[in-house]
Amino acid sequence: MGVPNSREYHYYHAPSAPFKIIVKTRNEPLKKECPKWKSEYPMTEGQLRSKRDEFWDTAPAFDGRKEIWDALRAAALAVECNDLELAQAIVDGACITLPHGSLTESYDELGNRYQLPAYTLAPPINLITETSSDCKVSDCTQKQAQASPCREDxxxxxxxxxxxxxxxxxxxxxxxxxxxxxxxxxxxxxxxxxxxxxxxxxxxxxxxxxxxxxxxxxxxxxxxxxxxxxxxx
The missing domain is CATH 3.10.20.90 (Phosphatidylinositol 3-kinase Catalytic Subunit; Chain A, domain 1)
Structure with a gap:
């Protein structure tokens, strides 16, 4: 009999089959705590979004199933919006197992392992907040940069x-x-x-x-x- 609230994957060694090990993963409920991390260089909110989009766009090429990656992305977004109940429902609906109660490491029902980097779940502690004045300066600089090539002296x-x-x-x-x-x-x-x-x-x-x-x-x-x-x- 298995451990309550857990998933078990039994593998065996047969003469005509490759050798596999037994993997036993306990399923913990999703915890509210988000990972705290610091970027190697201070990044803006726009840079963080670009970094996340790049990961999620290439994630299906990693080991695992695309539908599970899509579910993890939706769950990560719900966690960032502090909607833990929705995130848990997404995880449960996709039959995703969380050994540590965090999306940083998870398994699907086939035993495939999925790992999410910290930046997909929380912003860095040295995130640069883009204020309205910064945006105005940035827009002004961008307009000047766009206008400069048009002027041919x-x-x-x-x-x-x-x-x-x-x-x-x-x-x-x-x-x-x-x-x-x-x-x-x-x-x-x-x-x-x-x-x-x-x-x-x-x-x-x-x-x-x-x-x-x-x-x-x-x-x-x-x-x-x-x-x-x-x-x-």
């Missing part, structure tokens, strides 16, 4: 009415107003004294280089007025 050739050529750092998204300020910083020519022309047309401050189809090999004419009061743009 080139040297815009500007020919002043004084006969001097100046090269400004520009992009197709820059407006004439922005380039006027850059020219003011470079040549000390006030914005109110500048009138920009391309192909004989006056360029307004709101015009962007892409709107006027101005490229890096083109030359923009800039008339520098002595009397800024006569400029209307």
């Amino acid at each position: 080139f040297q815009l050739r500007v020919r002043l009415s004084t006969g001097k050529d100046v090269r400004l750092t520009a992009s197709m998204a820059d407006s004439i107003a922005e380039l006027k300020k850059q020219l003011e910083e470079r040549e000390d020519i006030e914005v109110t004294r500048q009138r920009w022309f391309f192909s004989g047309k006056l360029l307004t401050d709101k015009t962007r280089l892409q709107d006027a189809k101005i490229q890096k090999d083109f030359v923009v004419q800039v008339i520098v007025n002595i009397n800024p009061s006569v400029i209307t743009n």
Whole structure:
């Protein structure tokens, strides 16, 4: 007769069969305590989720049965949500035996052994909590990183009415107003004294280089007025 609340697996050695040993596993109820562990490096909640997903996606390739791995994943999620009753029901329904009352080690009814790493059951003690401010900074950084590759700077050739050529750092998204300020910083020519022309047309401050189809090999004419009061743009 077997031990109450336990599972027994009897194996024997026959001349025509491989040698097997007797495995006797006691089934303990699932305990509330979760494993405490520390990551080698502080990880965020997102990194922890990625690490877990990677394990569960590859777990069926290990020894054991896929349906048992799926049940263990559901039970682990229930434990993390502090729903011990649901986790126990999942374990019992899948006929999973827990020798130590923990999901870290378990057996199915065929005697296959399953081991779960601590990070699938509980977060590390050095988990980095992602606050809302951190998320905003992260989103801002990500947007900047995404926007940077879109800006392709080139040297815009500007020919002043004084006969001097100046090269400004520009992009197709820059407006004439922005380039006027850059020219003011470079040549000390006030914005109110500048009138920009391309192909004989006056360029307004709101015009962007892409709107006027101005490229890096083109030359923009800039008339520098002595009397800024006569400029209307």
